[in-house]
Amino acid sequence: MSAAPDYAIEAKGIVRRYGGFAALGGVDIAVPPGEIRGLIGPNGAGKSTLIDVLSGRNTHWSGSVQVFGQDIGPMSVQQRRGIGLARSFQRTNIFPGLSVREQLEIAARSAEVQNVDEVLRELGLAHLARRIAADISYGDQRRLDLALALIGRPRILLLDEPAAGLSMAESLALAQHLKELVSRWKVTVLLVEHDMEVVFSICDRITVLALGKVLAEGTPDEVRNMPEVVTAYLGTSAMETMEEHA
Numbered sequence: 001m002s003a004a005p006d007y008a009i010e011a012k013g014i015v016r017r018y019g020g021f022a023a024l025g026g027v028d029i030a031v032p033p034g035e036i037r038g039l040i041g042p043n044g045a046g047k048s049t050l051i052d053v054l055s056g057r058n059t060h061w062s063g064s065v066q067v068f069g070q071d072i073g074p075m076s077v078q079q080r081r082g083i084g085l086a087r088s089f090q091r092t093n094i095f096p097g098l099s100v101r102e103q104l105e106i107a108a109r110s111a112e113v114q115n116v117d118e119v120l121r122e123l124g125l126a127h128l129a130r131r132i133a134a135d136i137s138y139g140d141q142r143r144l145d146l147a148l149a150l151i152g153r154p155r156i157l158l159l160d161e162p163a164a165g166l167s168m169a170e171s172l173a174l175a176q177h178l179k180e181l182v183s184r185w186k187v188t189v190l191l192v193e194h195d196m197e198v199v200f201s202i203c204d205r206i207t208v209l210a211l212g213k214v215l216a217e218g219t220p221d222e223v224r225n226m227p228e229v230v231t232a233y234l235g236t237s238a239m240e241t242m243e244e245h246a
Helices: 047-055 077-082 100-111 116-122 138-150 168-185 196-202 220-224 227-244
Strands: 009-018 021-031 036-040 062-067 085-087 156-160 188-192 205-210 213-218
Touching (some): 009 047, 021 036, 021 188, 047 085, 047 188, 077 085, 077 100, 100 116, 100 138, 116 138, 138 156, 138 168, 168 188, 168 196, 196 220, 205 220, 213 220, 213 227
Parallel strands (some): 036 188, 036 205, 156 188
Antiparallel strands (some): 009 021, 009 062, 205 213
């Protein structure tokens, strides 16, 4: 019997160029099963581009990507979803004119797994199941976006700023709910998030991108104490926020 892969998702030498500009200049990242990995960096660092490459939405890149030891480079978005790789979006990817349940059922048909009621319950959306998505609060719309990604019980979640636009209290509540849920479901998470309170409260390790390259990687405590990270990205105000959660 072969040994289990060391990493749920592993990318090596990822390069993505736009003309002469390298949005990603040879990025390596490897996330073990069950880990919540934060991916942070200044605007333009390449975070969303990397998520797009991993999810299959960006197709003009070089390097290699494996999921549990399987090469997924040639796979489409749908094929990657089929092997358990799901993502959410910085801007909600919901259908405003459909009810909460209707769009989850569409996603379930596509995933060929019927766990709509489970996801509604887990994300606290059961009481809104018949409501049209455009009529629910923005916070609930963000939960719905996450619910769409959780249909089919994916093995890996790529989350692009799931707390964007939420209040501090809403962000922290969503983060803690997410941490508890992925622990029970044994999901691996790669989380892009600007809210440092969210990142440092739930992530096991953090990878820092700057100018399309990996600047640093470590535990929250290690990253918090790296001068190059503070200089390149975090700054005084972010550092003060982190120190409050030390």
